[in-house]
Amino acid sequence: FQMARVKVISGASGKDFENLKKTALELGRTTFFTANHVAELQTNFSKLGFTTPEILAAQEATLGLATVTGVDLARAAEVAGATVRSFNLNATDTARVVDVMNLSFASSALDLEKFQTSMSKVGPIAAGMNIPLETTTAIMGTLTDAGIEASIAGTSLRNIFLQMGDPTSKLSQALGFTVKNLFPTIFAVETQSVTTGTGYTLIGSYDAPGT
DSSP states (O other): OHHHHHHHHHOOOHHHHHHHHHHHHHHHHHSSSOHHHHHHHHHHHHHTTOOHHHHHHHHHHHHHHHHHHOOOHHHHHHHHHHHHHHTTOOGGGHHHHHHHHHHHHHHSSOOHHHHHHHHHHHHHHHHHTTOOHHHHHHHHHHHHHTTOOHHHHHHHHHHHHHHHTOTTSHHHHHHTSOTTSHHHHHHHHHHSOOOHHHHHHHHOSSOOTTO
């Protein structure tokens, strides 16, 4: 039944569908996931517009993500695939996306759900400003470690990036340049005396604690 759904949603036919079915059966035999689980992965990638070659390229890395995080394959595919699309990456970059996610989950308070919630807010903006996935994820991890709720953190970082890209914003004027100069901007934030309260005021994303 699930492979029938894959066929309908992906639009795959002939050799393409046979390749999807073959890999689902093979992975069902060689991993602790079932063929039905793999078919659910393929279904969710199809919903995101992945072609058959893209699904095949993304499968292995996504299985690794599901294994490390303990989530089901369908959810792993949904989050990994959405991240690939948000940052305008290729399906062959799924392994890179998964590596970034796994590293952030191991070294910060981020988990799959917090990552997805935050990235749904900030991912497309970061990508549009050529801010790498790695940089965006690292900042999200820092914000999450500080106890900032994922949705608020994602929205706030989105506002920061938008204001850094706007030469007329208070934040860009305070720093002296826009986000196009990413590393000088990070250096300025780290070295200039911009207090937390002042930062909140410049960003205007949400009220500073205690205000």
